[in-house]
Amino acid sequence: MELVRAALLIPVIIVLVAGLPLFYITIPLTAQGERAAARLCGLDVSSARPAGTPGWPWLVRRVTSAGFWKQDLPMVVIGLVMSLGSFVIAVSGLSTAAVLALVPWHTTPENPTTIVLGVWATTQTDGTRMGWAVVLALVLLALTWLLLWGTGALRMLLVRALSGQSEEERLSRANAALSAEVGHLAAGRATLVDAFDAERARIERDLHDGVQQDLVAVTMSIGAVRMQLQALATGAQDDGDGTARAALLAGLDSAQERAEAAMRSLRETVHGIRPAVLTERGLAPALRDLAGRAPLPTTVSVRGEAAAGQTVSSPVATAVYFAVSEALTNAAKHAGPQARAVVALEVQEDQLRAVVTDDGVGGASPQAPGATGLAGMAQRVESVGGTLDVVSPSGGGTRLTITAPLTPPWARGE
Template sequence: MAIAAVPADIAPHSETPHRWGRRGMLVLIELLHAVAFLPLVVAAIPLLLAFHLTLPLLAEADRALARLAGANAPRALPPGKLWAWLRGRVVQAAFWKQDVPLVLGGTLLSAVGFFVAGIGGILVGVLAVGPFIASPEQPLEVSLRDLVGWSYSATSFGQVWWLEPIALVCLIILLGLLLVIGNLRCRMTAALSRPDEEARLDALAAEVGHLTSGRATLVDAFDAERARIERELHDGAQQRLVAAAMHLGAAELHAGRLAGIGSPAGRAAGPAVAPAGVIPSDSSGNPASTGRQAEALAALRADVRSAQEEVEASLRSLRETVHGIRPAILTERGLAPALRDLAGRAPLPTSVTVVGGDDDLAAITSPVATTVYFAVAEALTNAAKYAGPAAQARVEMVVTADGLTVTVGDDGAGGADPLFPGSTGLAGMTQRVESVGGRLLIDSPPGGGTRLTLTAPLIPPWARG
């Protein structure tokens, strides 16, 4: 039975006292239980009236004492939540499966310890003190007449000195018995303090559910954000750059017409570019003014042309960026056409083979299609980088109702190692494939090319109803 409040700070199991110190602690704890047994028995009736509050406290006190003796008895009481924990503990399975058996078992061991310590303590005390009080006026009677018909009367210490070694032996036996009881108590407390297996499984299942839900939320949010960025870039910045390029082209045409209008031929022919060798002039016919006008118009046309080229270069770069974020063909036409388009853009000759029915291809969800597309894109980029200038790549995709399998291979140098410290791309690719419930296998023997096999379900596990 527990007899102490829970200490505020208990050393962890790794800080177990020295072996003999632990044994001494066990004996001390058992003596404490024995001394407190009778007071607790007297207080049992009022304590039982509020058993739903007292039993958890007594069980937690037993756990605290067991931890002091080095037992692995995890604390059940959350820090700073005493009253909330006490109110809700009685409706939990741990109250009936752990706290109640722990208190009942502890009470039984305390009763055994009480009688062992009481009887043994009296016996050791009499044997140890008796020789010192023996005198002619008060002789010490040692009688075993009822057992073996033998008795002895001593009047001095010298006549019964041999009782002292017997007292020492009895003390050792007493301490050994208390140590055994203490070990039993610690083992029982540790066994009844571990989280219930069913509760641990439920907690683990709940944690897995939270992680799965969080992964689904992150993947969906990432996919939606990718689509939003692609849409905004396509419908916003890209369209504005197209309009700016068109305006700059029109400005260059207008500048060319102005150069033509300034010449005599331009005035006769209307708004057209002046013939070669004809010097433009203004309406006054001043050659100097005409020359300055021609130089200004030529500089204007050069600036406009340069600006148009920059805008067109930015537009091409933006289109590549949009395609890298989420290709429009992947959203509009699906994974198979997107892989063929990707092969056409690849920096090395690439062939694509797709096997699967239209219904199965249409069943590939967006997260899986996006993950597979970018995994293949990264694999082709790695092949172009490491396989060699004359290497060729091949992409094969087989889609069934059970899932899809994509194989990306090349005939390059091989030797790719996903466990190599610098292979962050392969590690990241593996993690992205696993995020949709797939697997990525890499076979890259030195000199034998590289073969990546990607398997994935059509619908991620966290998206299934």
């Protein structure tokens, strides 16, 4: 292989010398050819230079990058020197071996052969006694092959060393990726803080408008009953016809009803924080319970339900549950009065996928102005290492795919 490459690159040398004005074009192309040849030999190498379809913009980007001077140019120059060396080794070794192998056949008393090695010289007239020349030719062929193989291996090391990203570039890219991740986490943290504030405001509103009002009514009903009992005890009110007793029972009934209403309001408020069915029975039963309370007809299908109850961590289950809940709420608001929804949960070995589909009007987009619900869902899922994919063609319904690991990255120490 090294001999073939050396022979092929000799014309390249001539072209390069004759076409020095095309230096900035031939160097990147030749370097890419070296890398392509290395890949054909089974070496996994890639260029850190700008990607894209070869052309004038591609060449301009390559030449103006530092990699042209740090990688492409040294690779081509050293590669051409090595190719010249390989060509000289191959021609010298093969021609010498051929001569040595043919010498015994041409040596006769009428045509003697004189061999000179430094200060030592000998003249042979009998070719049958020159078998050592054939052995020497075979040794020379083996040595030539070893030299070419070593040169080829050295060339592969050169291509690998001068391909890919330098340590500085890797650190720069890693820092850029880390900065982007920090920005993403900061945005997610801000969203979570806003979500917590909104949740606190919701709890305060629910307690004020629901539970507090019911408890005030209970207090007033009990106070009225107490006043009636005091009136009966002091004789200020006559209960000869049972009217006072009926009023007492009505007051107690009213107090009980308002107390039960307060309990229901409190239960709904707590359910919005973390449903008991999710904590006690797992994600799949919680989604079925959610579908039963959804504002539009919803069916649920589950694959891997046993794994869903055992392997899905609490943070992931909570994030997926509330993302599905938000998706059903959005579907009820925007999909249309006749819309129906389907929730499909699939739990695999290392991740889960929840797909919420409705047959509404479509047209949903996380980038649309005012699409805070979808954006909040995406960031909620991303907070546990998951992703949210939205497919919602206009007039074709909406399909939300939630993919998340069974355990969030930060719980795995990543």
